[in-house]
Amino acid sequence: MASFRSICIIPLFITLILNLTWALYEDQVGKFDWKRSFVGKVKYANFESKRLIVATEENVLASLNLKDGHILWRQLLEDPKEQQINALHVDKEIITVSGAANNWFVRNWDINSGTLLSEWTLYTERLVPSKFIITKNTLVHVVPLTGSHLEVTTYNLQTGENYGKTIRIAAPWITDISNCILTTNYYVCISSNDNLGQLYYVDVISESNIVHTRPVQSLIGDGSGPIEIIEIEGDISALLLVRSKVAILVLLDGENIDAKPFNLMPNAICVLNEDRTLIFQLEATDDPKKLIRVKSKDFVNGDDELSIDLDYPLGLGAPIILAGQCRGSSCDLLLTTTDNALLLLKLPEGKILWTREEALSNIVATEFFELPVSELDASIENEFKTSSSSILNMLIHRLSTQVKQLTNLVIGGQLLSNNGLVRDKFGLHKIIVVATKVGKLFAIDTLTGSIAWSYRLPNVKSFNSLNTKKMLLFVQRTARYAPLPAQCLLLAEDSNTGRGVLFQFDPITGFSSNGIERLNYKIAQALLLPYEDEDNSKPVIVLSTSNEVFLYPSTSRTLVYQHINNVFIYVVDSVRGLLRGFSFHHSTERSLKVSPTWEVRINPSKLVALSAKHPNERVHSQGRVLPDRSVYYKYVNPNLIAIATLSEDSVHKHVLSIYLVDGVTGLILYSTSHKRAKGPVHLIHSENWLVYSYFSERFRRTEIVGAELYEGHLQSNSTVFSSHAVSLLPHVQTQSYILPANPLNMAVTLTERGITNKFLLISLSNGGVIEIPWLLLQPRFNDVPCGPEESCIPYMPEVPLPNEAVINYNQTLGRISGIEVAPARLESTSHVLVHGLDIFYTRVAPSKTFDVLKEDFDHLMIVLVLSGLILASYVTKHLASKKALKQVWK
Amino acid sequence: MQIMSKRIFSLIFLFMLSSFNVNADTSLEEESDSSRYVIEGRVFPLSDYQTSQVNWQANTKIHVNGGEYIGFVRKDGSFVVHNIPAGSYVVEVLNPEYTFEPARVEINSKGKYRARKVNHIKTSEVIVVPYPLRMKALGRTRYFQIREQWRITDLLFNPMIMMMVLPLFLIMVLPKMMNDPDTKKEMEQIQSMAKFELPEMSDMVSNFLAGSSQTEKSDKSQVPNKKNQKIRKRIDK
Known part of the structure; x- marks a missing residue:
């Protein structure tokens, strides 16, 4: 009976949910979304007639078109953080050896389609870096053991069958594996990096296994500086000996060894x-x-x-x-x-x-920028700004702009725009500035997905925060202040010294007046202040690891000092398990100083996730209207930090704890825990609610929890929220659900004024990004009846994930690492950029596009119908009078 | 029928082959590492696969526990996921165009397999499915809403249109179907009665402004007068 009832209920709610979600129409494919696919940094490459076969550091095997570089097919192997491709061999089929430490997958791929032909695994007990030789039918696994011997095992390439026993070759001359290479079938080592070193080589495939030696000096000659041994690409038994960037090619052939008498580059x-x-x-x-x-x-x-x-x-x-x-x-x-x-x-x-x-396959920071207005619009704006001296001047100016406007209207193009990067009416055309892991900045046009400019920062790496790579991008000035260019600040780490790197640039053109600035301190935290100085740019406060405060631009010190009592900063030390809050109360007008105000210790638990609210978020409605028409006020604290910690427990294995900490006072407003829960934990924090997901080991499923904070029926302060003023803890409503999928990332939509409903965007392990209305996860009030009147959907334990809610439809995205959201000027719409191995951009409208006419709105049809009706009424009037006349004549 | 039986036979044959593979693999595994197992099965394509996707095998992937372990589909649709320790796993078949039902595979420490349907709500409920897994596509994945198209039938079956059409049909067609002269006469009478003159807009406005009921009589006399005048004018022309 129960099942029958559920059968009846399910379709009802599916239709309800379908109305909630905003699915695409098929003809909208590619209209405002685009996808760019990448393979990652190429590690091995092989030419094969019209194709290129590449294996990359992202543990990806791909085939590229030789003519234009497009991806013909791409196969994603295991997680690149744990496993890597170690050998690639292209013959009639492609053979890859991938894996980690002692566990290897040997896979055989079809060259045309990328279909798997066969797969077997190789397991050794030795946990040392090993090398592989692939010949026509055999796979030779060479395990070098420093100071002892070489272990050589031969397998059948197709079946993984072991040919005979492991051969051990005594090799006490292996001193350092970095001094050893493998070239075709020779294993070659140099015993030391100086002139006294000996070159040892042995043919590991032939059965004789005779070790030949030769002094390095006889090959490379005299000289100072360390000698390195490196491999040379190409199917020959050769190697390069390098000393001070000059290389000598050495050929090996059985007993004979031949050093070529010319110099090469490494x-x-x-x-x-x-x-x-x-x-x-x-x-x-x-x-x-x-x-x-x-x-x-x-x-x-x-x-x-x-x-x-x-x-x-x-x-x-x-x-x-x-x-x-x-x-x-x-x-x-x-x-x-x-x-x-x-x-x-x-x-x-x-x-x-x-x-x-x-x-671009490794994006670590993203920011959306509004484009500047076109020259024409700017000139119109200037008309009112410049207080011109004479009336005549103003008249001429007015006339010239109007002529320009007219010509623009007649010719009907953006003639006066420079290279098309001009703001549009609804703020849908933006520029996305992304910083990548290697330290290259790109600006991407949202309309086409093309790269507007790129800038390379040498010797730069990303910060490591909670196991994710991050750089910091701050919008100091938008393009709104016409004569002044937009300004953006990037903070990163120097890859050699670990100190901070600062780069200030114009996000529209990529132009930087100061260039890269290497700082002489390490960065602990940075903060963009919401106050604008006389140049309309917002100052950035940077806190060093030794708690010194730096200000960019430093000229805005007086401005910052005016607001100093309202500025607070927090630092997360994930190694020591410490959260610390600082205030600037003790700073003087000359120098800014931080003084610690609070500290939250989370040891011995491990911090796994942290989430603060988006600084640009706006909350439109202050409360929730209950059925008795009273208002239940939301607890909207912009200073809240949500953290998730995991701790080991002897009884419950892992315990997940969630805390809400006020970033100003350090007050823990709410905490809860889940037993037998493990990661990955994802947190989203927006308005007055928090959503987090974890894997429940008890039920072996992913669970997602929504928690909402309310002040109650009385609002403490309706104008400005203050963390110091709160006397009562907020009321918390929670509800948990089952998420029948594996989430990788979570984000929430952001709109200009916060009127539009909120959608959660969750990227799943199957390569899809799904939108879930917040209404579905919102905790239901126990004493409030749930129905369509209250815009409330009855509780369902399992969150439905209809296919229509997949925003990237059939364009599967590989290894999604982040979802970035930015508001458009149109209230209904927000921009979404999903990055990972692929970049996907689209726009979502959680409450449908209520503020613009639908794109299928037929202007022509309406005009035709109206004119037809008018015409018909005149015709019928004429006919009617004719008929009346006839009647009278009768 | 013959074809059917042939297909079944070939299926059985394939299963025998695959079960043979299991034994071979596990024995191999035991030699090297006793705690690692394989999950295997077969993806059965829908019949329209061949027409829509040329090499669906390359676009199909097997995810175990959401990508913790992955497998690839071979040309014949079979798959093997290697290096899996004992435990409970959700096996999913991922294809951008088709939806497959996931299955939960449990491997105990002795290496015994059990496959069952995934049920996140009643986690203890067991509906056993055969192992090696047989993954069948549930159907084509529908990512898109269907745009409403303008159809003539939609318009005709609209209740408002129906309401308008039916009386019209009764008024216009039924009288013509009647051949009886008496009723015809009656009908004509009714028609002539029903034919009332629509008052002109200007008159209505003036009447409204006058706002009294006494104008009713004059109104009745006026209207034909006016009409007559108009007609006369036209005749004069």
């Missing part, structure tokens, strides 16, 4: 061209226009064959040759750069066919 590769091997290398040139020169040399005598200066794009980092392919006189070289871009170089023309910005 990034040289060998490419086989119709029985002849060529060496390609890149050199720097003095010419500022053509920075890079490609040289090819003959393999036998080292004669220069070809030397071409490249039109190398300026924004890219230093290149390295990854792979090459030659057919007759024309060659293709695949280059990768220090900023993870991938380029295909065509020789002998020396032309770069395509560039892939793979840095």
Whole structure:
């Protein structure tokens, strides 16, 4: 009976929910959304007729079109944080060896479609970095044990069958694995990095296993500086010995060892061209226009064959040759750069066919920017600003702008706009500035998804906060203040010293007047103040790890000092499990100082998630109207920090605790705990509510909890909220649900004025991003009847996830790492950028687009119908009078 | 019928093969690591797969516990997920175009398998499904709303239109169907009675402004007068 009832109820609510969610129509595909796919930093590459097969550091195997660099197919292997591809071999099929430490997957792929052909696993007990040799039918696993021996095991490539026993080759000469390489079937080591070192090599495939030695000095000659041994790309038994950036090619052939008598660059590769091997290398040139020169040399005598200066794009980092392919006189070289871009170089023309910005596969900071108004609009605005001296001047100005307006109207284009980056009516056209893990900044146009500009910051890395990589982007000034350019501030870490890096730039053009500024302290926390100085820019407070305060721009000190009693800052120390709050009460007008005010210790629990409210969020309605028409006021505290901690417990395994801490006073307003719960924990905090999800080990399912805070029937202060004034703890309503999926990230929509309903955006492990109305998760009041009148949906334990709510429809996104949301000027709409291995941009309208006409609104139809009706009424009037006349004549 | 039986036979044959594989694999695993197992099964495509997706195998992935372990689908639709310790796992088949029902696979420490339906609400309820898994597509995933199209039938079956059409039908068509002269006469009478003159707008306004009931009589006499005048004018022309 119960099941029958549920069957009846389910369709009813599905229809209800369908009305709540805003699904796309099929013809809207690609109208305002776009997707860019990436593969990550390329580790191994192989040319295969018209294709390129690449294996990347993101543990991705992909096939790229040689002509334009588009992805033909892409397969995502296991999580790159734990496992990596260690060997790639392309023959008739693709063979990859991927895994970690002692557990390897050997996979065999179809070259055309990327379908898996076979898969087997390889397990060893040795937990040392090992190497693989792939030949036609066998896989040779070489495990070097420092100071002892080499273990060589041979497997059948297709089935994983072990051929015979593991061979042990005594090798006490292995001193350091970084001094050893594998080239075709030789395992080569140098015993030390100086002139006294010996070169040892052994053929691991042949059964003789004789170790040959040769003094390094006899190969590379005398000289000072450490000697390095590196591999050379290409299917030959050779290696490079490098000393002070000059490399010597050494050929191995059984007993014979041959050091070539010419010098090479360390990034040289060998490419086989119709029985002849060529060496390609890149050199720097003095010419500022053509920075890079490609040289090819003959393999036998080292004669220069070809030397071409490249039109190398300026924004890219230093290149390295990854792979090459030659057919007759024309060659293709695949280059990768220090900023993870991938380029295909065509020789002998020396032309770069395509560039892939793979840095975008790792975004660590995002910010949306409004575009400046067009020149025409700006000139109209200027008319009122400039208090022109004479009336005549003003008249001329007015006339000229109106003529411009007229011509614009007649010609009907954005003629006067510069490169199309101009604000539109609804704020739908924006620029997204993203910072990537390698330290390259990109500006992306929201309409097309094209890159407007990019800027490379050398030697920069991201902060590590709670296991996620992050940089900080602050909007100091938007493009609203017309003559002044917009201003944005990026904070990152120096990759060598760990100190702060500051970069101030114009987000619209990418122009920076100051360049990169290396700071002499480490950054602990940074804060954008909501006050504007005389230049309309908002100051940023940066707190160093030694609790010193720095201000950018430093000229706004007096402004900050005026508001100093309202500024508070908190610092999270996830290593020591400490949350600390600071105030600026003791600062003077000359120097800003922080003084600790509160401290929350969470040890020995581990901090797993932290969430503060979005600084630009607005709350429109102050309360919830109950059925008796009384108002239940929301507890809207902008200073709240939500934290989640996990602690080990002998009885309950893991215990998840959630705390709401006031960031000003350190008061814990609410805390709760869940037993036998484990991560991943996701937190969202918005308005007066909190949503978090965790995995319940007891029921083996993901659960999601919504909690709402209310002040009660009386509002303590209706104008300004103050953390110091609160005397009563808020009332908390909670309700938990089952989420029948695995969430990866969560975000909440943000609109200009906060009138529109809120939607949660949850990215799932299946590559979809789903929108869930907050109404579905909102805790129901026990004493309030639930029905459509109260805009309340009866409680359902399982959150429905209809397919129509997937905002990226069938465009599966790989390894989603974040969802960024920004409001449009249109109240109903917010911008959404989902990033990970792919970048997906779309717009969502949680309450449907109530403030614009629907796009399928038919103006023509309305005009036609109306004019038709008017016409028909005249015709009928005429006919009626005719008929009346006839009647009278009868 | 013959084809059917053939297909069933081939299926059975495949299962035998796959079960054979299980044994081989587990024995291999036991040699190297006793605590690692494999989950295997087969994805059965819908019949329209071949037409819509050329290589659906490459676009289909197997996620165990939301991507903790992953598997790929081979050309024949079979899959094996390696290196799984004993425990309880949710196996999902992911394809952008089709929806599959997930299954929960439990492997105990002795290496025994049990597969059952995923039920998040009644977690202890067991509905056993066969192992090795047989994943069938539930249907094409519908991501889009269907746009309302303008159809003539929608318009005609609109209740308002029906209400208008039916009386119209009664008034216009029924009298013509009647051949009886008496009733015809009656009908004509009714029609002539029903035919009342619509008062002109200007008159209505003036009447309204006059606002008295006494004008009723003059009104009645006026209207034909006016009409007659008009007609006369036209005749004069």
